[in-house]
Amino acid sequence: MKYIKITALVLVVLFGLFYFFGMPYLREKTKKISPEKVASYTFKGAELTVTYSAPFKKDREIFGALVPYGEVWRTGANEPTTFTTSKTVQVIDKELPPGTYSLWTVPNKDSWQVIFNTEVPDWGVTLISGGKDTTRDPAKDLVTVQVPTTRLDQPVDQFSITFGQEEQFYLSMAWDTTKINVPISISPNE
Numbered sequence: 001m002k003y004i005k006i007t008a009l010v011l012v013v014l015f016g017l018f019y020f021f022g023m024p025y026l027r028e029k030t031k032k033i034s035p036e037k038v039a040s041y042t043f044k045g046a047e048l049t050v051t052y053s054a055p056f057k058k059d060r061e062i063f064g065a066l067v068p069y070g071e072v073w074r075t076g077a078n079e080p081t082t083f084t085t086s087k088t089v090q091v092i093d094k095e096l097p098p099g100t101y102s103l104w105t106v107p108n109k110d111s112w113q114v115i116f117n118t119e120v121p122d123w124g125v126t127l128i129s130g131g132k133d134t135t136r137d138p139a140k141d142l143v144t145v146q147v148p149t150t151r152l153d154q155p156v157d158q159f160s161i162t163f164g165q166e167e168q169f170y171l172s173m174a175w176d177t178t179k180i181n182v183p184i185s186i187s188p189n190e
Contacts, residue, residue, distance in 0.1 A: 038051050050171070052075065052082075074104065081102065088186075114147060116142050119136075119140040
């Protein structure tokens with residue numbers, strides 16, 4: 001019985017050390033490799049902000065290799081990417097109320113699923129899976145849309161998320177030779 005108590009105490013201490021010292025250290029180190037970026041835009045009175053960590057290509061094949069096709073991606077590195085809106089917006093034809101959402105994607109060669117989830121986990125992938133499995137809870141998905149990909153002539157070295165406007169206002173994501181534009185508009189109910 002005494003052995004079990006000592007073992008439990010040692011495990012609690014080790015977990016505490018990792019949680020309070022190891023995790024902050026790992027986060028600081030990974031931010032040097034994939035720095036945190038923020039894209040902000042005011043669109044028709046709506047304050048829009050995306051916070052994400054931007055990994056570099058580093059001569060790697062990205063989509064279909066490092067980021068597998070058909071699997072949920074945390075859309076960047078480190079913590080999950082977040083999307084914040086101060087007003088109700090429409091993502092294509094689906095309403096997204098004011099709030100902060102985790103932003104996940106499922107890349108494929110010709111199109112991507114873009115998922116806005118009501119839960120924002122501490123980290124984008126599980127440590128137990130070695131980074132293979134995401135921390136996304138599908139039951140918390142609020143809006144999911146499908147958008148086509150565009151092939152770029154010149155590769156983008158660092159993953160980027162920006163806002164832009166051509167004939168339509170959009171949220172754009174680009175890395176390597178792939179780009180997507182997610183149409184966004186202000187909800188008519190706003």
